[in-house]
Amino acid sequence: xxGFAIRVGGAAGDGIASVGEVLSRSLARMGxxxxxxxxxxxxxxxxxxxxxxxxxxERVYSQGDGCDVLYALDxxxxxxxxxxxxxxxxxxxxxxxxxxxxxxxxxxxxxxEVPTLExxxxxxxxxxxxxxxxxxxxxxxxxxxxxxxxxTLADSFGKKKGDIVEWNLGAAADGFAHAEQKASVxxxxxxxxxxxxxxxxxxxxxxxGAAAAGCKFLAQYPMTPASSIMHWMAAHxxxxxxxxxxxxxxxAAINMAIGASFGGVRSMTATSGGGFCLMVEALGMAGxxxxxxxxxxxxxxxxxxxxxxxxxxxxxNLMLGAGQxxxxxxxxxxxxxxxxxxxxxxxxxxxxxxQTPILVASDLHLSENFSTVDPDEIDLHVDVPSLETVEPNGxxxxxYQYTPSGVSPRAxxxxxxxxxxxxxxxxxxxxxxxxxxxxxxxxxxxxxTKMMQKRMRKLDGLRADTAKPIRExxxxxxxxxxxxxSTVGAVRDAQRILAARGVAINIVYPPTVYPVDGPxxxxxxxxxxxxxxxxxxxxxxxxxxxxxxxxIDLQEKLVKYDGEPFYPMxxxxxxxxxxxxx
Amino acid sequence: xxxxxxGAQVVLGTPLPLLGKSDTKPTWCPGCGDxxxxxxxxxxxxxxxxxxxxxxxxxxxxxxxxxxxxLSAYGFHAIHGRAIPVAEGIRWANHGLTxxxxxxxxxxFGIGAGHFVHAMRRNxxxxxxxxxxxxxxxxxxxxxxxxxxxxxxxxTPDGVIENPIDPIALALAAGATYVARGFSGDVxxxxxxxxxxxxxxxxxxxxxxxxxVTYNKINTFDWFRQRVYKLESAGHDPTNIVTAWQRAxxxxxxxxxxxxxxxxxxxxxxxxxxLAAGPLAKQPAxxxxxxxxxxxxx
Numbered sequence: 107x108x109g110f111a112i113r114v115g116g117a118a119g120d121g122i123a124s125v126g127e128v129l130s131r132s133l134a135r136m137g138x139x140x141x142x143x144x145x146x147x148x149x150x151x152x153x154x155x156x157x158x159x160x161x162x163x164e165r166v167y168s169q170g171d172g173c174d175v176l177y178a179l180d181x182x183x184x185x186x187x188x189x190x191x192x193x194x195x196x197x198x199x200x201x202x203x204x205x206x207x208x209x210x211x212x213x214x215x216x217x218x219e220v221p222t223l224e225x226x227x228x229x230x231x232x233x234x235x236x237x238x239x240x241x242x243x244x245x246x247x248x249x250x251x252x253x254x255x256x257x258t259l260a261d262s263f264g265k266k267k268g269d270i271v272e273w274n275l276g277a278a279a280d281g282f283a284h285a286e287q288k289a290s291v292x293x294x295x296x297x298x299x300x301x302x303x304x305x306x307x308x309x310x311x312x313x314x315g316a317a318a319a320g321c322k323f324l325a326q327y328p329m330t331p332a333s334s335i336m337h338w339m340a341a342h343x344x345x346x347x348x349x350x351x352x353x354x355x356x357x358a359a360i361n362m363a364i365g366a367s368f369g370g371v372r373s374m375t376a377t378s379g380g381g382f383c384l385m386v387e388a389l390g391m392a393g394x395x396x397x398x399x400x401x402x403x404x405x406x407x408x409x410x411x412x413x414x415x416x417x418x419x420x421x422x423n424l425m426l427g428a429g430q431x432x433x434x435x436x437x438x439x440x441x442x443x444x445x446x447x448x449x450x451x452x453x454x455x456x457x458x459x460x461q462t463p464i465l466v467a468s469d470l471h472l473s474e475n476f477s478t479v480d481p482d483e484i485d486l487h488v489d490v491p492s493l494e495t496v497e498p499n500g501x502x503x504x505x506y507q508y509t510p511s512g513v514s515p516r517a518x519x520x521x522x523x524x525x526x527x528x529x530x531x532x533x534x535x536x537x538x539x540x541x542x543x544x545x546x547x548x549x550x551x552x553x554x555t556k557m558m559q560k561r562m563r564k565l566d567g568l569r570a571d572t573a574k575p576i577r578e579x580x581x582x583x584x585x586x587x588x589x590x591x592s593t594v595g596a597v598r599d600a601q602r603i604l605a606a607r608g609v610a611i612n613i614v615y616p617p618t619v620y621p622v623d624g625p626x627x628x629x630x631x632x633x634x635x636x637x638x639x640x641x642x643x644x645x646x647x648x649x650x651x652x653x654x655x656x657x658i659d660l661q662e663k664l665v666k667y668d669g670e671p672f673y674p675m676x677x678x679x680x681x682x683x684x685x686x687x688x
Numbered sequence: 689x690x691x692x693x694x695g696a697q698v699v700l701g702t703p704l705p706l707l708g709k710s711d712t713k714p715t716w717c718p719g720c721g722d723x724x725x726x727x728x729x730x731x732x733x734x735x736x737x738x739x740x741x742x743x744x745x746x747x748x749x750x751x752x753x754x755x756x757x758x759l760s761a762y763g764f765h766a767i768h769g770r771a772i773p774v775a776e777g778i779r780w781a782n783h784g785l786t787x788x789x790x791x792x793x794x795x796x797f798g799i800g801a802g803h804f805v806h807a808m809r810r811n812x813x814x815x816x817x818x819x820x821x822x823x824x825x826x827x828x829x830x831x832x833x834x835x836x837x838x839x840x841x842x843x844t845p846d847g848v849i850e851n852p853i854d855p856i857a858l859a860l861a862a863g864a865t866y867v868a869r870g871f872s873g874d875v876x877x878x879x880x881x882x883x884x885x886x887x888x889x890x891x892x893x894x895x896x897x898x899x900x901v902t903y904n905k906i907n908t909f910d911w912f913r914q915r916v917y918k919l920e921s922a923g924h925d926p927t928n929i930v931t932a933w934q935r936a937x938x939x940x941x942x943x944x945x946x947x948x949x950x951x952x953x954x955x956x957x958x959x960x961x962x963l964a965a966g967p968l969a970k971q972p973a974x975x976x977x978x979x980x981x982x983x984x985x986x
Contacts, residue, residue: 302986304982305985305986320974321973322781322968322971322973323777323780325777338984344961344962347968347971349780349960353806354802358772358773358776361766361767361770361773361774361777362773362774362776362777362780364777365764365776365778365780366780366781367781368774368777368781369778369782369785369968371781371782371969372973373777373781484982486977486979486981486982488974488975490974519742519744519782520742520784520785520969521741522704523705525741525761525762526763527756527757527763527765528763528764529757530749538757539712539754539765542715542754
């Protein structure tokens with residue numbers, strides 16, 4: 107089986123995302139690797155939205171390219187997506203909603219007419235019930251057993267009981283039965299592949315990872331695509347004992363998180379590029395005051411408001427340079443949800459160990475789309491040590507004591523006898539300002555230099571303490587693809603497609619985008635064949651970083667800034683151009 | 689005694705140092721009103737017998753925001769305009785601490801005005817003291833949000849043409865539960881007002897008229913001395929919101945100082961259910977043994 111993809115499309119407000127999520131979860135419960143892709147717009151009603159649920163026995167890392175089933179709730183969906191249906195696939199629609207002339211249906215594609223509105227009317231006047239009928243038909247075509255679909259559908263209503271749930275289950279059964287009359291449409295159906303998998307978005311994984319790492323305080327201001335981190339944490343706040351604060355703006359959100367960290371808890375804030383711009387000044391304060399802090403930056407298409415519901419990797423330069431002056435930071439770039447869980451746990455460890463802000467770079471594609479994760483990829487047994495690391499010992503306490511690592515002992519408010527001042531001004535070892543009456547005085551000029559060096563030593567420590575770049579695939583492959591973050595997913599899918607065609611490629615990607623480990627990067631790229639840089643921005647920002655830090659200049663680039671994630675076939679096409687048709 | 693005074697954290701029988709001066713001398717100009725404010729803060733905390741290690745003093749940027757360095761408590765000298773959100777974060781991390789935010793009129797009513805308003809509506813249990821000198825001093829004399837109409841400054845050579853913010857009226861409108869105005873020329877009353885603010889359950893705002901002796905040649909100590917009168921002497925009832933509003937709108941020949949308004953309503957910390965289990969910093973963290981959380985994703 108080469109995998110299976112179900113696409114459903116309609117207008118915003120039609121419930122497309124709910125249908126897609128039920129399909130994705132049903133497939134995950136069948137033990138299939140699943141990717142759920144939600145293509146939506148910045149409107150609440152109307153427009154065109156679609157969702158693709160793609161499943162396979164092998165791991166799938168992206169939305170894939172075409173689909174096998176299209177469930178079109180409106181004509182616009184049919185017009186836009188009919189050509190994406192693979193040969194042998196089918197299109198589901200209700201002729202009462204719109205006519206689909208046979209001449210418009212591609213050769214080799216079956217048209218399956220399902221009376222979804224009629225099925226709904228048998229139960230209620232609420233036309234939204236039609237979705238359950240369409241869902242039933244799509245499930246039959248895909249090979250999802252009716253009982254799996256019905257259980258998942260019922261679970262999607264949560265604790266809700268009564269007619270609405272029963273109507274949905276009945277309509278799903280009717281749609282399923284209707285499709286069953288045309289049994290040949292499920293020739294490509296999937297089958298149960300093993301124990302159920304977890305289905306989560308990157309944002310779920312980030313929130314879960316934060317909680318596992320001991321995060322007790324999350325402050326955010328709503329902004330797509332970071333908001334669902336706050337939503338998940340807020341839904342579990344009481345249960346987990348996490349204070350979740352929706353702040354008045356991103357300025358407040360990051361400053362609250364910094365205050366909470368100073369006050370003695372692990373804390374985090376999350377936002378997208380626009381909000382991160384507002385946080386930049388405080389990020390530098392966390393660096394200067396040596397406050398541990400985790401900041402999630404989930405990128406979307408910029409500049410400015412840009413395309414709020416579309417993805418991009420355009421904020422790397424911003425994350426690298428955010429804040430006046432220089433201070434140590436690390437930027438972690440997870441590639442899929444299981445990775446995002448681990449990266450978030452790691453971000454908290456690093457923030458505490460190095461007492462400085464750690465950024466987790468996500469993007470809309472990772473943050474909001476669904477992927478399956480094996481339960482054993484989520485290790486909840488994270489060590490959460492006490493933050494009280496210093497006790498009074500009769501000696502004078504120096505919060506910013508010079509140490510070989512640059513990390514100084516940190517006392518928390520409430521600890522007797524260790525009072526100190528966190529100063530955003532330059533300060534000496536005790537935290538006393540050297541910015542006013544001391545500035546420019548020779549001994550304090552020297553002190554400033556020493557304090558700057560103390561902080562920046564932590565960058566060397568971070569470089570040694572963070573994950574090295576990774577190579578996936580044969581070392582001697584004629585083509586190496588360099589990518590970072592969620593784009594690695596489409597490259598992995600492309601690698602599999604190419605392998606099936608006899609073309610080997612390897613992928614080199616950095617779990618830690620910054621600081622860059624030069625020798626480790628050289629070790630992976632110096633002996634490579636052709637190298638192609640793939641990233642989701644206009645100028646190739648990661649390529650520029652690599653050139654600056656390592657001198658490695660990647661000439662071949664595949665960049666994308668149209669708001670859409672990479673599709674595996676785009677990468678396959680470019681790879682074949684570079685290394686021939688194997 | 690203040691709910692926030694954290695007496696519970698003190699080991700009985702162990703005398704712990706009360707708040708005092710630090711080893712850093714204030715760098716304010718001789719005669720600056722801020723000397724009176726730091727003295728009043730020290731006096732107020734001492735009288736409440738809150739050990740210095742259970743106090744966190746947070747400020748933004750500006751002349752007055754250097755205040756935390758001059759006292760022996762924990763302190764956070766943050767960036768311009770952000771004292772309040774930092775202070776809120778500290779409160780929510782450990783509501784056993786007494787948290788005092790300080791700063792100037794530019795810091796609090798200009799760049800930080802949004803945070804000021806939101807902290808009051810959420811009634812966070814902290815005390816906010818603004819050293820209001822109606823001028824930007826550290827940047828050498830530009831108009832501030834409280835500079836009066838017509839005030840000629842470096843940035844307004846022909847005089848200010850914007851109506852000033854009235855911090856007291858703003859606080860009443862935003863729902864602050866303790867609203868007072870002090871004057872650096874009367875440190876004893878200021879200490880009483882700050883002490884009352886710290887003891888108050890909820891957001892306490894004290895606008896301290898604190899003349900800048902270098903850059904504000906209009907709103908001087910003498911200018912204020914000729915105008916201020918005490919609300920308590922005038923028979924003002926601080927529980928009456930209507931008369932509080934009337935007094936708040938007085939500014940000119942007569943300027944009231946004292947407690948304008950005080951009321952009781954639950955603080956943010958009272959209503960944040962997670963904090964019912966005690967200070968967040970003392971609560972368990974992590975997901976060990978919480979495998980059921982993964983059912984969310986099945």
